[in-house]
Amino acid sequence: MSSLKRILVTGGAGFLGSHLCERLVGEGHDVICLDNFFTSQKSNVAHLLDRSNFELVRHDVTLPVFLEVDEIYNLACPAAPGHYQYNPIKTLKTSVLGAVNTLGMAKRCRAKILQASTSEIYGDPEVHPQPESYRGAVNSIGPRACYDEGKRAAETLFMDYHRMNGVRIRLVRIFNTYGPRMHPFDGRVISNFIRQALTGEDITLFGDGSQSRSFCYRDDLIEGMVRMMNAPDDLIGPVNLGNPGEFTIRQLAEMVIEMTGTASKLVYCPLPVDDPTQRQPDITLARRHLAWEPTVPLREGLARTIEWFRSIDMSHYRPPTPRF
């Protein structure tokens, strides 16, 4: 049997999805990228359009879709807080109905399916660093809940389709990932700081900047995701994927200021509600079962990301439609 597969990537035009599509097309697989372009644009995959093993489908995962595939990477979901809070009800529907529709397809096609879950599953964690066994501290009624609870419900659906129908599933919990092709107006901290630094705007530090995050470069993350999909069927996860190097947001701001040589000033803004105070992945399982660990340190990944931001015309990017 050929090792080339028919692979569906939902959210395939997004930041991570477009890199994943690029990688899979490069390996010769028949790749279908499905996206509704809510937080992305066609330009992310324009360079793949003339490849005979790449196909682009405009579709919303909250609606059923019938395709014949061997593997599914389910990435469709707004990921930046500003994007997912724009229409929280739609965000929750995207996670839940998107999981139901893609799991149904996996069941019908006997396809393997990987869910892009998140460190937000852990909420504002009281355990540090976070192992997969930690059950999390999510505020189910706060402004981040549409994303956090949607992703938690999706994990539940994946496990139940697996237990009830024998669907071959993979769960990865992704920690903050960054790199070229992030949307410059998505409001995530790295894209925000770099854009602000390059355009001479003030750098917006939320709270006192003592909250921490652990930043993974996108190439490392994609490698981990593909390894997880290709792992033996008994490794269903969840498995954390992230870079354990932990930094405060203030340290990140200072690094961006130094590396861009900007004259931008730091300004303090209110800390968003339920903003996690700390986050660091325990990647023992990924090391042991996938022989995976990140290779790109923050400073190196930031240099590549800054270079990309310098190369784009930011006027070609729109923020999503303003809040209704």
Ligand code: NAD
């Ligand atoms: P992104 O916003 O760039 O990509 C998400 C993609 O999904 C976009 O192309 C968007 O248009 C598409 N999409 C959204 N709603 C859709 C719908 N209803 N139907 C079809 N397509 C839809 O974000 P990203 O950083 O590339 O994230 C990709 C996935 O990884 C998401 O599921 C996200 O939750 C997960 N994740 C990302 C990170 C990170 O730090 N980048 C961390 C944890 C989890």
Ligand code: UDP
């Ligand atoms: N943040 C900040 N300034 C910004 C954007 C974000 O200080 O302009 C902070 C935010 O409050 C959070 C951290 O950076 O503590 C990471 O935010 P992001 O939205 O990137 O991701 P998440 O909170 O989902 O991890």
